[in-house]
Amino acid sequence: MRIDEAAEAYARHLADVRRLSPATVKAYRSDLAALAASCGDIGLPDVDLEHLRQWLWESVQRGEARSTIARRTAAARGLFAWATEEGYIPTDPSLRLIAPKRGRTLPKVATADTLDQVLTRMAAGAAQGDPLALRDHAILELLYGAAVRVSEVCGLDIGDVDHDRRTARVLGKGSKERVVPFGLPAQRALDAYVVRARPQLLARRTAGGSEHALFLGARGGRIGPRAVYDVVARELGPELGGAVGPHALRHSAATHLLDGGADLRAVQEMLGHASLGTTQIYTHVSSERLAASYRLAHPRA
Template sequence: MQFERALDDFVSHLVGERGYSPHTVRAYRSDLTALASFAAERQVVDTQWLTLELYRDWLWAASQAGLSKASLARRSATAKSFSAWLSRSNEQAGDAASRLRAPKPDRSLPRVLSRDSIDAVLDSLAARTRDGEPLALRDLAIVELLYASALRVSELVGIDTGALDLDRRTVRVMGKGSKERVVPFGGPAHLALVDYLQRGRPALAARATGGPATAAVYLGARGARLGTRSVYGVVSKLLLDVPGSGPDGPHALRHTAATHLLDGGADLRAVQEMLGHASLGTTQIYTHVTTERLRETYRQAHPRA
């Protein structure tokens, strides 16, 4: 099968049969486009001629170009998934990438804000809402819900008004693999959401021009559904001057929420369910975070540390 057609068919498989998110599908397409270009340079334009050696050469060339271990691991996973699909579809005799290996990505601890820091961020946002400015009301409702419910940014922007249960203080979200879950949120997030829905969202919705009104909870400045990039911009700007190293996007709030839950005595499996993790091992990284925080406190406070 010609590479271009195979790529399109594989992407259709990811969307239609696997239910992958647009973000994940874009990552697969990007990796496979790079593989197709690498293969074409070696006069390989049909997928039946893909070999384990070519896959290995592709990863080696990427490593020499300076790609991180995490990116190499992702490319390896993409290639293995693509090769397995080709084999199942009878477009290739055997699974050429079944023995492909890539360096394991370095597993660094996620960034976690202190309770004082997150309180300061939320207090500063609340101060901006006093004059009822719609975007300020929205931004407070964004950060409060991200921290309260430890949502992924893709889950947050996908929320429609019908998914909110303000009486029970829960929100229904669609997670990875099209898995739906119901997540609770607390009093401060409830207040911020109610204020935004009553005063902020109607003002933003009124700015929409043409087309049907969106059911999205979070709207942009022009009244359309807010995108993930916009949320990254809002949160990154807020965390820019907050002490601590590591990423400053919305995922830092997810990490912070999970760690604070465990610090407060929450059960690990309950946190796993709240985060929507398929594996408990993924959630366990937050136990390492709390342990590291304890060690740092010990080093600073104990006279014989």
């Protein structure tokens, strides 16, 4: 069996059996395609530890991030562990493959005042009645108000939102469903979009399949993550001084919740984190901000 053949079979296993998210499966596919290219024409049973180390060293030489190399290490380990269990290879060459330690990078967070200014400006633009402006305002209000992922927003259907209870049912990583609350500003923006903008966008649809989608693109189909990235980058990027994506709104929401005294486990549940340790990074963000304020304000700092 060739490496690329094994990689494709393993990717199907991740999607169909382990039910990992499409984004995770796509990333693993890309990593293992790079491994196959690095190893050349040798078969899967002929790959040894040195081949794997050389492949990772090539990533290091290209200046790839530690997190990327760590993910590639995990992809290789997963592939060879699976291949060993399935009997495709007699021994696992990745057992002694060591991943680099991930450096802790604090997420980029916007202040509450900054987000208030951005969303107020977007609300003023939406008031003019342009359907895309109404949609974009509703999306950013929901990204921040419910602390959801971009994939979760794009996957929402009309029936997933309870406007009376101000909750949305989202499908997170690993196909795990959860219900998240959102505030009155997000409700108002969503109501305005659904009533005034969505019918206009739906009328532009040229193909089927999007009639139940909540957020629609300019041509009437379900909006994709790339379009949401572009909106966030345009509206929030100048305020944060650089490239910024939808996750910045999720980071900001989590940090502001903890700053306001929310319970860490409640925030974990709202974000849909499997591990409390993932949520705890936002306590570090809050601590960093407190320390910065202390250094600026306290006379004996």
